[in-house]
Amino acid sequence: RLEQRYSERSLIAGCTLAKKLFILMEKKQSNLCIAVDASNSRDLIRLVEETGEQAAVIKTHYDGIVDWNENTERQLVTLSKRLNFIILEDRKFSDIGNTVRLQMQGVRKWADAVTMHSIAGPGFIPVSSKPVFLVAQLSSAGNLITSEYTRATIEFGENYAQNVVGVVCQDGDFLKFPGLIQLTPGVSVDKGVDAIDQQYTTPEEAVLVKGGDLIVIGRAITTSFNPKLKSEDILAVAALKRALITAKRRV
Numbered sequence: 001r002l003e004q005r006y007s008e009r010s011l012i013a014g015c016t017l018a019k020k021l022f023i024l025m026e027k028k029q030s031n032l033c034i035a036v037d038a039s040n041s042r043d044l045i046r047l048v049e050e051t052g053e054q055a056a057v058i059k060t061h062y063d064g065i066v067d068w069n070e071n072t073e074r075q076l077v078t079l080s081k082r083l084n085f086i087i088l089e090d091r092k093f094s095d096i097g098n099t100v101r102l103q104m105q106g107v108r109k110w111a112d113a114v115t116m117h118s119i120a121g122p123g124f125i126p127v128s129s130k131p132v133f134l135v136a137q138l139s140s141a142g143n144l145i146t147s148e149y150t151r152a153t154i155e156f157g158e159n160y161a162q163n164v165v166g167v168v169c170q171d172g173d174f175l176k177f178p179g180l181i182q183l184t185p186g187v188s189v190d191k192g193v194d195a196i197d198q199q200y201t202t203p204e205e206a207v208l209v210k211g212g213d214l215i216v217i218g219r220a221i222t223t224s225f226n227p228k229l230k231s232e233d234i235l236a237v238a239a240l241k242r243a244l245i246t247a248k249r250r251v
C-alpha cells in the first residue's frame, strides 16, 4: 500500500474540484461530509450553520426541502464561503443526457458538485456543467449493484477524471486511482440499520477498513441533541485524525 497525503493526491487528480477538495480536507483537517437531510429551509440552514465548520462537504437533497427557494440557495452559498465547505447536491442523476441536462438547471446556481448514477452510460460525464461523484456502490440492503457494475463505474471515473471528483463507494479495494476521492455513506456512531434499508458502519471502519476518504454522516449528527457537538466529537475520533494524515490507496 502506498501512502499519500491528500495534498499529494491533489496533484494527481484530474478534476479541478477534486484538487481543491483534497487541499481543503487537509487544511481543514476534516474528512467529514455531512448529509443535511432536513425537510425545510429553516432546518437546513440552521444545521449547516451549526455543523458547516466541521465539514469538508455539505451534502444536500434539495428536492426533499418543501420550501426550497432562491433565498435558501443564497444562504447556503454564503455559508459555504464563510465556513469553507463544498456543496454537493446528491441528486443521483440517472437519465439520458438530454434529460439530465434539463434537470441540472435546478442546481446550476448553487451546487459545487453533483452525484450521478452510471447506469445510463458515460455520455453525459464529459459535457456535464458540474463536477460529479459517480455512484459505484450503494449502502442499502438488497441493492442490485454487482461488482462488475462497480468496476465499470470506476473505470468511467478514471476515463473522465477531468469531470469526476470521485466515487460513492463502500469497498475501497475497487478504487486504484488515487486522484479520485472515495465518498462512503452509511456511517453512524454505531453499526446497525435504520427503519428501512440503510446499513451503518462506524466512522473508524468506514475510513480504515472500507477506505473512505470522505465519510458521509447524516442523521447520526443531524438528529442528535447537539449537532455541533456531535460533529466535533465524530471528527475528533482518533482513527479519523490518523487517516487524514495519510490516506491509504492501493496502487
Ligand code: UP6
Binding pocket: 035, 037, 061, 090, 137, 138, 139, 140, 168, 185, 186, 187, 198, 216, 217, 218, 219, 220
Ligand atoms: N446515501 C446513502 N447510501 C448510498 C448513497 N447515498 O445513504 O449508497 C446518502 C443518502 C443520505 C445519506 O441519500 O443522504 O447518504 C446518508 O444519511 P444517513 O447517515 O442519515 O443514513
